[in-house]
Structures are given as structure tokens and as C-alpha cells.
Amino acid sequence: RDNVFAEPDRVVTEFLGDLYQNLSDSMRSADAMLRTPVFIEEFILDRALEPAIAEFGLPGLRIIDPACGSGTFLLGAFHRLFRRWRYQDPLADAWDIVRYATTSIHGVDKNPIAVHVTRFRMLIEAMKAGGVRQLSDVPPLPLIIATGDSLLHGDDRYASADLFSIAAPYYKPAENVEDFSEFDLLDAGTYHVVIANPPYATVKDKAESDTYRALYPHCIGTYAQTIPFIVRSFGLAMRGARGQAGYVALLASSSFMKREFGRS
Numbered sequence: 277r278d279n280v281f282a283e284p285d286r287v288v289t290e291f292l293g294d295l296y297q298n299l300s301d302s303m304r305s306a307d308a309m310l311r312t313p314v315f316i317e318e319f320i321l322d323r324a325l326e327p328a329i330a331e332f333g334l335p336g337l338r339i340i341d342p343a344c345g346s347g348t349f350l351l352g353a354f355h356r357l358f359r360r361w362r363y364q365d366p367l368a369d370a371w372d373i374v375r376y377a378t379t380s381i382h383g384v385d386k387n388p389i390a391v392h393v394t395r396f397r398m399l400i401e402a403m404k405a406g407g408v409r410q411l412s413d414v415p416p417l418p419l420i421i422a423t424g425d426s427l428l429h430g431d432d433r434y435a436s437a438d439l440f441s442i443a444a445p446y447y448k449p450a451e452n453v454e455d456f457s458e459f460d461l462l463d464a465g466t467y468h469v470v471i472a473n474p475p476y477a478t479v480k481d482k483a484e485s486d487t488y489r490a491l492y493p494h495c496i497g498t499y500a501q502t503i504p505f506i507v508r509s510f511g512l513a514m515r516g517a518r519g520q521a522g523y524v525a526l527l528a529s530s531s532f533m534k535r536e537f538g539r540s
Contacts, residue, residue, distance in 0.1 A: 347394030430462020
């Protein structure tokens, strides 16, 4: 513990991703829990985050992982943004740079354990970047990482779906997406970067599966969750003026390429 802040980036908290992934066989199967390897994270960030920074700049940049799991993509994005901000303004206060970076980064996951792990990992990395060792020394810090279903929540457009007779989709007790409404979390067409390793499993619960089918017509047959997440990810990306648009980079399941439900 004495050397925790001297360790290379990610090493200190990376074991938490492994721990989350191996909580139980049943949970891993139900939620398709599989931590994204670092080399894939770097590959995707190279092709989505870097060109977005070059095109849009750092101020106001919005990045989201709508299926963030234990936070591999979000932690990688944080490190890159912090270094870029530090290079751009080497005299800035470290905590100002930390806030710039964390304000740009959004994450959502259905599993509240995953969200707690991601928030804790982000907090530890922020402490390292800010040069503090105790939680009591951490200033107010936005960690825009919520528990929720990215396929259902975040947009008024879902309220008009035929499936619902009420003004908003059903929220499970652990979900807290609305707590981050001031940051426009999950607002469609607002993100410069959408990155994800979405679940590849089929939806076992019939009511849940029917809900997705009602909202995403591309969900045909025994579809994998990859399908609605692909649609949702492109919907989250911005479509700006003069042809500018957000960058989407996903790790898609092989079934998307091989099975009939991927055709649509």
C-alpha cells in the first residue's frame, strides 16, 4: 500500500476487473461479463478517441461507454484525456485537469456491482493523477457513471413507444441514471465518442426481450444483445453540422456477422 501511487497506470485497480468478472458463473453467464483486454481497449481508443480529439478538441468533448462493465474503456480514456490536457496546459492545477477529464467521461451498466467497481477505479486513478493519498483530501469530483439500462433510458423518444402507457420506462431499484440528468447522460445525438464491448448473450427473460424488440425493430429471431447496442450506440453519437459526426467503435460478437439476426 505504501507504493500504490508509484505503480504504473491501471496496475493498482486492474485486479478488480478480474474479480468482478469471476464473481460467479451464473452472474457471468447471465450478464455476459467479460473484461475487455487492454490491447483491444487501446486499439479501439486509437481509432475513436484520438481522431475525435483531433477533430473536436478537448473542451466539451463527450465520451460514453453504454455497457461499461468494470470500466476498462473509461479508465483508458481518462488516462489519455489527462495527458492531453496536461500537455495543453502544463501549468494548470492537477485537480482542474482531473475534473476536465472526468466530466467528459460517461458510463452506464445494468449491474450495480460493475458500476461501483468502475467508480472506485476511476476515483483511485483520479487520486493518483491529483497527487493525493487519502479520500478525505479529494475535492468535489464528477464521476458520471450510473446504474441503468442504456437500451431503455435516457431519451424522451422511449416514452412514446407503443409498449409503454406511462411517461417513462420502468426503472429497477438500483438504477440511478436520472441522478445525472444535469450532465445529459444517455442523451441521443450528443456524444463525440461512443465506445463499448456490449453483451453478446441472448436475453433470457422474455418480458425484457419483448421490451427490446418493441424499441428496436432490428431485434429479430433469437437475437444477441449486440444488435440493440449497435443501434443504440450510433443513436448516441452526435450528428453535427457540416458533415461532422461522432465516432463509434464497438467490439461486436462474431454472431453478428454469422447469424441471421445480424443481417437486419
